[in-house]
Amino acid sequence: MKIIEVKDLYKIYKDDGVETVALQDINLSIDEGEFVAIMGPSGSGKSTLLHVLGFLDRPTRGSYLFKGKNIDDYTDEEAARIRNKEMGFVFQMFNLLPKTTVLDNVKLPLLYSNVPASEWDKLARAAVESVGMTYRLHHEPSQLSGGEKQKVAIARALVLSPSIIFADEPTGNLDSKSGQVIMKVLQDLHEKHSNTIVLITHETFTAEHAERIIKLHDGRVVSDQKIKTRRRAETFIK
Numbered sequence: 001m002k003i004i005e006v007k008d009l010y011k012i013y014k015d016d017g018v019e020t021v022a023l024q025d026i027n028l029s030i031d032e033g034e035f036v037a038i039m040g041p042s043g044s045g046k047s048t049l050l051h052v053l054g055f056l057d058r059p060t061r062g063s064y065l066f067k068g069k070n071i072d073d074y075t076d077e078e079a080a081r082i083r084n085k086e087m088g089f090v091f092q093m094f095n096l097l098p099k100t101t102v103l104d105n106v107k108l109p110l111l112y113s114n115v116p117a118s119e120w121d122k123l124a125r126a127a128v129e130s131v132g133m134t135y136r137l138h139h140e141p142s143q144l145s146g147g148e149k150q151k152v153a154i155a156r157a158l159v160l161s162p163s164i165i166f167a168d169e170p171t172g173n174l175d176s177k178s179g180q181v182i183m184k185v186l187q188d189l190h191e192k193h194s195n196t197i198v199l200i201t202h203e204t205f206t207a208e209h210a211e212r213i214i215k216l217h218d219g220r221v222v223s224d225q226k227i228k229t230r231r232r233a234e235t236f237i238k
Contacts, residue, residue: 002068003164003196004030004053009062011048011219022048023219026062030198032163035190037199037207040216047168049216050200054166055083067163084112088157092169094149096141096156102128103137106156113160127155130193131185147178154185164196165189171206183209184233209233 011023023045030036040046051057052064055071064071066082074082088109096105106124115123128134131151141149150170157165167186171179187209189195199210207213208231215223 037210045219088162
């Protein structure tokens with residue numbers, strides 16, 4: 001099943017009558033259960049594409065179907081519900097609340113869901129356990145390493161069992177060892193639990209942990225290839 005279908009998509013920004021074309025003629029699809037890396041240099045359009053795919057922005061023209069339904073058919077309120085329920089986000093800067101425990105940070109998406117409050121603790125604990133962070137359950141972000149913070153961010157993205165996880169430069173603020181730990185978490189989620197993952201990165205080394213790489217340049221798709229031999233994150237962890 002195709003979870004994402006993009007056809008002839010453009011994103012054009014206008015400022016004082018000047019047009020800036022951020023995305024142009026984008027055509028791609030992502031199947032349920034795929035692990036795809038979208039890569040390119042700064043200014044290539046990868047963050048803009050993430051915003052469109054993640055219902056954070058709308059295309060100027062062209063079509064974007066999520067699970068067979070066009071983004072144009074959703075009101076802003078409906079799009080927000082889909083974003084909360086169906087999509088999990090992991091960002092480079094972690095975006096954790098500083099004076100809040102790991103457990104309560106992971107619970108945040110549940111506050112905006114229809115899940116009964118009586119189930120929040122169980123779901124959050126399960127998500128924390130899935131990334132191996134149970135031993136830090138009641139710690140605050142200031143007491144965590146960078147890699148641990150990103151694991152908590154991944155747990156938060158998982159707590160509502162989304163259809164897809166968008167990871168935006170998830171290793172960008174980490175040292176190489178911590179970055180490999182995070183890539184192993186993402187690979188395990190994909191391989192053991194069949195999570196659909198879209199990884200945004202500017203690094204070829206990081207992208208090669210996925211099973212497919214889509215390269216952008218100047219807002220266009222310039223290549224879309226399956227990876228014959230993926231990097232195995234655990235190989236690099238001592």
